Amino acid sequence: MSDxxxxxxKEIGRLGEDIAVQxxxxxxxxxxxxxxxxxxxxxxxxxxxxxxxxxxxVKSVSCENLPDVxxxxxxxxxxxxxxxxxxxxxxxxxxxxMNEKRDEREFQIDVIGVFLNTKERxxxxxxxxxxx
Numbered sequence: 801m802s803d804x805x806x807x808x809x810k811e812i813g814r815l816g817e818d819i820a821v822q823x824x825x826x827x828x829x830x831x832x833x834x835x836x837x838x839x840x841x842x843x844x845x846x847x848x849x850x851x852x853x854x855x856x857x858v859k860s861v862s863c864e865n866l867p868d869v870x871x872x873x874x875x876x877x878x879x880x881x882x883x884x885x886x887x888x889x890x891x892x893x894x895x896x897x898m899n900e901k902r903d904e905r906e907f908q909i910d911v912i913g914v915f916l917n918t919k920e921r922x923x924x925x926x927x928x929x930x931x932x
Contacts, residue, residue, distance in 0.1 A: 816860025816914035841889035
């Protein structure tokens with residue numbers, strides 16, 4: 801049973817990242833890379849907007865797993881699942897990326913919370929900028 805749950809969680813995560821990419825592109829972001837990995841961390845999306853490199857962590861949740869989720873509900877925030885240790889790993893990985901690319905532009909760390917309603921095929925995204 802936990803294998804099925806893990807598989808579902810991974811699928812929700814992948815779908816949430818795909819939706820976050822579309823969301824960012826509609827806002828004028830250029831996607832540079834996805835799932836940039838180093839031994840100590842991963843960055844879901846690397847994008848640029850207005851000559852600033854953006855390292856984006858995506859946290860997705862399926863509304864089917866949350867009873868009584870409405871558009872106005874703000875008590876559950878998937879973006880709050882990005883804890884300080886995770887932010888430090890992202891920051892370290894972002895610095896390595898910038899050094900590898902010899903990119904001296906400004907960069908920042910953002911988080912996108914994605915609410916998915918897979919039954920109705922709808923999603924809602926919230927972008928939180930400069931979280932660190």
